[in-house]
Amino acid sequence: GGAWLIVSGQVSQAVGLGLIVAFVEYSQTYFQPLTQLTSIYSMTQLALTGARRLATVEEQDEENTVPNGKVLKGIKKGVKLENVHFGYNKDKEILHGVSIDVDKGKSVAVVGPTGSGKTTIMNLINRFYDVNSGKVTFDGVDVRDITLESLRNNVGIVLQDSVLFTGTVEDNIKYGKPTASRDEVIAAAKEANIHDFIMTLPDGYDTQVSEENSVFSTGQKQLISIARTILTNPEFLILDEATSNVDTVTEAKIQKAMDAVIAGRTSFVIAHRLKTILNSDKIVVLKDGNVIEEGNHDELIKKHGFYYGLYTNQMAFE
Known part of the structure; x- marks a missing residue:
């Protein structure tokens, strides 16, 4: 104007x-x-x-620690999900009667589309949530009857999103076992394929790190997380093995480290890249909260079912 x-x-x-x-x-x-x-x-x-x-x-009330519960001292037979029904909300069930057996010393991989309930099963095994019906058992004992401390001490988890805490590299690796010696920390780091990189840092294992000021890439954080788990030496291992956001060299290192940590342990692997689970003792295929197929890789390929479709589609993109 x-x-x-x-x-x-x-x-x-x-x-x-x-x-x-x-x-x-x-x-x-x-x-x-x-x-x-x-x-x-x-x-x-x-x-x-x-x-x-x-x-x-x-x-909130103090966490239900099951004060008079059974103390879990290792796994002698295995871990089972028996006809498990569960939903985070009462009116929306996610798992509709899932049964999975993980025998001692065996590796079981769970595959399926996003939203099929893979991570939910992991949450129930750790008792982050309780089943609506059915049960999760360690050597036949319901997890609700085991002291939470002993349950969590026997279960090691490697998540796809690894977290670094403020402190030294050594502090980060021995987070689950603060009493560990430097030699134990180094042995775990070597097994996790991250030792050589740590030695290139200005102060080696004494280098200060934090989530904001990280000297580690996404893949290297994952290796630190694997070293943490190796150090605590859990009886039962859960791996959420998404390696899709790292380069192929780091992916190969992560795969090698995961193979090392799985060897001889009772383990449950949430699989995203099917080529990483070809040697699993058993593969369970989950879809919409139901187990639709199970068997080893060769058996499932011969069935020409849902797993066969997943595998051939993935290999086409490799």
Whole structure:
């Protein structure tokens, strides 16, 4: 409007320009605090939400530690899921009667599309959640009757998203076993194929790391996580082995490290890349919360069923 008045000659240019500049400056000065107030309001709302959630966690009863439960001292027979039904919400069941046997010393891989319930099974074995019906057993004993501490001490998990804690590289590896010696830490790192890289760091095992200031790539974090698990030497191992976000050299290292950690242990592998589980003792195919096929790789290929389709499709992209 001001520009039009100047152009049409209704206001002299000198007065008009000064007027417009002053108006724009004042309007910005006027609106800036209002903009800041709205952003502060949204930050305050976020902070309040966080505070409420913290308060909810604080108010929760102490975790059910099964004080008089059985203490798990290793695995003699194996781990079983027996006709397990489960849903995170009561009205939406995810697993519809799943039965899986993992015999002592054997490696069982679970494959299936996203959302088929693979990670849910892992959550139930660790007793992060309780089944709606059916049961999860270690040597025939229901996990609900085992002390949580001894259950968790016997189960090692390597997740696809590895976390680094603030501290030294050594602190990170011995997170699950703080009493471990440097020699034990080095032995675990060597088995996990990460020792050589650690030795290239400025202070080796004493190098300071944190989640924000990480000297490790995604794949190397995964190897640190595997070293952690090797050090705690769990009786039962769960691997969530997504290696799709790392380069092929690191993937080969991760695969080698995983093979080393699985060897001789009772293990449960959530498989994403089928070529990594060709040697599993048993492959369980999960779809929409149901076990639809099981057997070793050769048996499943001969069936020409769902697994055969998954495998041939994946190999076409390799």
